[in-house]
Amino acid sequence: SQQGEEDPQALSIQEGENATMNCSYKTSINNLQWYRQNSGRGLVHLILIRSNEREKHSGRLRVTLDTSKKSSSLLITASRAADTASYFCATLSGGYNKLIFGAGTRLAVHP
Amino acid sequence: NAGVMQNPRHLVRRRGQEARLRCSPMKGHSHVYWYRQLPEEGLKFMVYLQKENIIDESGMPKERFSAEFPKEGPSILRIQQVVRGDSAAYFCASFTGSGGTNTGELFFGEGSRLTVL
Numbered sequence: 001s002q003q004g005e006e007d008p009q010a011l012s013i014q015e016g017e018n019a020t021m022n023c024s025y026k027t028s029i030n031n032l033q034w035y036r037q038n039s040g041r042g043l044v045h046l047i048l049i050r051s052n053e054r055e056k057h058s059g060r061l062r063v064t065l066d067t068s069k070k071s072s073s074l075l076i077t078a079s080r081a082a083d084t085a086s087y088f089c090a091t092l093s094g095g096y097n098k099l100i101f102g103a104g105t106r107l108a109v110h111p
Numbered sequence: 112n113a114g115v116m117q118n119p120r121h122l123v124r125r126r127g128q129e130a131r132l133r134c135s136p137m138k139g140h141s142h143v144y145w146y147r148q149l150p151e152e153g154l155k156f157m158v159y160l161q162k163e164n165i166i167d168e169s170g171m172p173k174e175r176f177s178a179e180f181p182k183e184g185p186s187i188l189r190i191q192q193v194v195r196g197d198s199a200a201y202f203c204a205s206f207t208g209s210g211g212t213n214t215g216e217l218f219f220g221e222g223s224r225l226t227v228l
Contacts, residue, residue, distance in 0.1 A: 045216030088153055098167055103153040
């Protein structure tokens, strides 16, 4: 079963705008990770935030985590056409280092 | 240091045939996961293996599917008597095992895309 649920399912913006994607999950977690997938390719890790962290930055990425609401957000600032991809959140589950992925947000950045 | 290598990248099978997908993890990684992805959907966990051991196969269909990660050689995901519903992209991911995924990320291969005619 899915753990994370992203919203929106699809997002279309212009270059230079910010893109915000949200993820909600159901059970307690050790950490939450965000991955990117370009069309027809594998997933690439973007950022990991631990359950005791509230915010984390990496370049143009900002991730927040609210464990009381069981939700996370990924903000991409000053978006570029190359940011066009699907973005997935993933959480640990089951104590076996098993990552459970959400359905993803498909981001389209138009030049 | 080569990344996670999966082959074949594309595989076409007719209904009833067998599909074998191979995954070589990153050097030094002893933990392998297999995920399945249908078009426009997220990744569904199938199985988690360490060398010579299946740790968690809760996402694997009980029939026709099997996975192994031998002491030597790649991890193999085997699908017997394929049906059209098996058409999907199958991704392998690995990590070191040290500290678990609480301290780092999974490294993914480019996937094997199975088409069942």
